[in-house]
Amino acid sequence: MTETTLVPPPHEVPAVFTRAMLDWLPWLAPMAREDLTPRHMAGLVDPARAGSDYFRLLVRDPAALEARTRTDKDIFYNPDAGLPRAERELAAAAVSRRNGCIYCASVHARFAATYSKREADVDRLLAEGTGIDLGERWNAIVAAAVALTDTPAAFGPAHVDRLRAAGLDDLAIADVIHAAAFFNWANRLMLTLGEPALPAAA
Structure with a gap:
């Protein structure tokens, strides 16, 4: 089966990470x-x-x-136990920031800010990158997500110990790992199948 390659309509690609609503334009025909x-x-x-x-x-x-x-x-939506929704979204936003996926970062930073009410900290993550100081609990979550992003072998017992010391139980740690792993995969789909775009002016 052949795929139709699309030529996206004229659009402006966002130049910086943002919590704003973005469009996403595919390069293959849906x-x-x-x-x-x-x-x-x-x-x-x-x-x-x-x-x-x-x-x-x-x-x-x-x-x-x-x-x-x-x-x-x-x-991301199972409330039975584990990590609060805001911090699952934080892990996804950190992975997306590290991978350079502006679209995914916008979506999950928006959720992280909404559920945590820490808009300024989320905006600093987007603007300055994953190495900033967000307080030890968030620092531990971001560090674990970044290690998994750089290469899964970089994640190890020291990250688990740091997460435990920051107050995460085993189910919460599993949520960090799952959110980070899922978005490493999801970012690659978004980055290879299309590109973000600023919404067209009304």
Whole structure:
């Protein structure tokens, strides 16, 4: 099967990390909404995602997208135990900042700021990078996420010990690892399949 390469319409690519809402433009043609079958809709999990170019691109493999989406929802939305939502989002934002994924960083920094009410700290992470001082608990989460981002072998017992010393239990530590690992994978999809764009002026 051949893929259609798209030429995105004229747009402005964001030059800095931001919490602002951004668009994302694919370089390959997503499926048309009218071509989505019941199997594709099941793969989307959430029918509203049919409005997203990104998800209509990934739904070309509905089984993979369904597994991906259910994993995502469990990591970030499962409230049973573990890390508070704000800090799961912090880990994803730190990974995205380290990987240079402006789009993913905008989404997850926005969530981290909303749930933590620490907008200024999240903005400093975006502006200055992952080496800034955010207080020991957040520093430990960011350091663990960055180690996993640089290379999984860089993450080790010292990171676990630091997370424990900062007050995280085993389930919370697992959430840091899962959020960071998932977004290392998700960033690579976003970065290789399209690019962020500033929303067109109304």
